[in-house]
Amino acid sequence: DSxxxxxxxxxxxxxxxxxxxxxxxxxxxxxxxxxxxxxxQGLQFLIQYYNGxxxxxxxILERFSAQQFPDLHSxxxxxxxxxxxxxxxxxxxxxxxxxxYTFGSGTRLTVV
Amino acid sequence: EDKVVQSPLSLVxxxxxxxxxxxxxxxxxxxxxxWYKQEKKAPTFLFMLTSSGIEKKSGRLSSILxxxxxxxxxxxxxxxxxxxxxxxxxxxxxNAGKSTFGDxxxxxxxx
Numbered sequence: 001d002s003x004x005x006x007x008x009x010x011x012x013x014x015x016x017x018x019x020x021x022x023x024x025x026x027x028x029x030x031x032x033x034x035x036x037x038x039x040x041q042g043l044q045f046l047i048q049y050y051n052g053x054x055x056x057x058x059x060i061l062e063r064f065s066a067q068q069f070p071d072l073h074s075x076x077x078x079x080x081x082x083x084x085x086x087x088x089x090x091x092x093x094x095x096x097x098x099x100x101y102t103f104g105s106g107t108r109l110t111v112v
Numbered sequence: 113e114d115k116v117v118q119s120p121l122s123l124v125x126x127x128x129x130x131x132x133x134x135x136x137x138x139x140x141x142x143x144x145x146x147w148y149k150q151e152k153k154a155p156t157f158l159f160m161l162t163s164s165g166i167e168k169k170s171g172r173l174s175s176i177l178x179x180x181x182x183x184x185x186x187x188x189x190x191x192x193x194x195x196x197x198x199x200x201x202x203x204x205x206x207n208a209g210k211s212t213f214g215d216x217x218x219x220x221x222x223x
Contacts, residue, residue, distance in 0.1 A: 002154065043155070043200065043213040056210040090154060100146050100157030 003027065006091050006104035014112055018079040021107045025072055025093030031055070032074040033094070033101060034066055038087035049074055081111045114139045118201050118214035126222050129191050133217045135201030136183040145177055145184050148200040150216070155200055158186070191221045 003026035013019055025032050034046040045058035049068035060066075063081075068074040078085060088108050092101035115138045125131055137145065144162045148155035159168045161177035161184060168175050172191075177184045188195055198216040205211070 002156075042215050043202075045211045045213070048210070056205075058210055100148075100160045102157065103154035105153050 002102050002104060004091060004093050004102050004104035006089075006107050008107060009105065010108050010110075012110045012112060013081060015081055015083060017081050017111075018077065019081065019109065021076040021078070021089055021091075021109075023074045023076070023091030023093075023104060025074070025091075026095075026102055029093035029095050029102070030072065031094045032068055032072070033092045034060075034074070034076050035090040035092065036087045037090060037106075038084075041087075043090075046076070078109070083111050085109065086111045114203070114205070114212045116201055116203050116212050116214035118199075118217050120217060121215065122218040122220070124220045124222065125191055127192060129221075130187065130189045131191060131219060133186040133188075133199050133201075133219070134183065135185070135214055137201075137203045137212075138182065139203045139205060139212060141206040142179070142203060143206045144204045146202045146204065146211070147175055147184070147186050148202065150198045150200055151196075158199075188219075191219075193221050193223055195219060196221045 005024040007022045030051045033048045037043045046060040047066050048056040052068050063079050066076045088106045090106045092103045094101045117136050119134045146160050147158040159175045164179040172189045175186045200216045201214040202211045
């Protein structure tokens with residue numbers, strides 16, 4: 001157990017629907033990062049939050065949004081889902097310093 | 113556009129061999145380079161490199177960064193079957209948190 005908790009582990013939904021992925025960072029980590037990993041695109045950075053504020057944005061679609069709450073957990077909202085959004089979505093957290101990022105076990109999203 | 117290129121894409125070796133994985137990058141505002149090992153699920157952190165020429169070591173794994181030539185290598189000595197995984201290289205920008213990943217090197221270690 002890495003200490004980063006992601007729920008749900010698996011999600012199957014239909015095109016056009018909206019889903020919410022949840023992430024709880026490791027105790028003490030203020031930063032949360034979201035990534036998408038698909039077979040054809042590899043691992044892609046989506047967005048980072050630090051202590052409730054958005055800090056960095058990557059290749060995140062406008063249909064996707066995220067937020068970090070006062071208790072530091074984060075949610076990634078995916079709307080108007082398309083087949084191409086099927087992927088593994090990872091959350092990671094970090095503490096400042098030479099420690100890299102700790103990843104959660106991911107949410108596998110399948111859009112049918 | 114930021115780019116991270118890893119080579120080789122895949123590698124098959126036998127237990128006891130030494131391997132070198134390569135990562136070259138083109139990033140506008142470099143902050144750090146990270147190596148991860150990904151087995152079945154989530155990547156696990158191996159090294160973070162920020163300064164040129166300083167080797168980081170952890171057991172049989174070591175890594176070094178060359179900021180002038182814009183590349184890093186990850187060495188694994190005396191490989192074991194448990195080293196079989198995808199090794200990912202990522203470069204983080206000074207816009208903290210924004211990172212670009214390479215496609216990974218798939219290492220297979222045969223008994």
